[in-house]
Amino acid sequence: MSKYDAIYAIVREIPYGQVATYGQVADLANLPGHARLVGYALFRVAPDADIPWHRVINAKGEVSESPVRYGSDHLQRSLLEAEGVQFNAKGRVNLSRYRWQKPYDHETPDS
DNA sequence: GCCATGACGGAGC
DNA sequence: TGCTCCGCCATGG
Numbered sequence: 001m002s003k004y005d006a007i008y009a010i011v012r013e014i015p016y017g018q019v020a021t022y023g024q025v026a027d028l029a030n031l032p033g034h035a036r037l038v039g040y041a042l043f044r045v046a047p048d049a050d051i052p053w054h055r056v057i058n059a060k061g062e063v064s065e066s067p068v069r070y071g072s073d074h075l076q077r078s079l080l081e082a083e084g085v086q087f088n089a090k091g092r093v094n095l096s097r098y099r100w101q102k103p104y105d106h107e108t109p110d111s
Numbered sequence: 112g113c114c115a116t117g118a119c120g121g122a123g124c
Numbered sequence: 125t126g127c128t129c130c131g132c133c134a135t136g137g
Contacts, residue, residue: 021119022120023119023121026119031133033119033131034132035118035120036117036118036119036120036131036132036133036134038118038119039119040134040135041118042118044135053118057118058119058120059119059121063118064118064119065118066117066118
């Protein structure tokens, strides 16, 4: 699970009131394109670690959920709202506004 | 060891 | 904007 340690580290560094997409976390965790593993990894460790997993959402800006989660989506949304993240009528957030982005490193959105 | 599934992403229609 | 299909990797039966 060492490789996932990077994922946990990234998620753990997500600041208050901001969110990150699985793809973004995957990229920052040196796992480009493996967004699925990020979600899977979080699913396996979330309840067992002190990680703000509720700040990790999908590229659609919507809080992902699973039949097994059964209601945790409500909790995640509540936590995000408590941090100042506003949800629209479709239950999605404005990624352009709440998406977490590193101050300045090597990664740039575009040119 | 193989098969099916899954907190996703991106491209196509 | 919304839905569908494909790809990628790890886990569980």
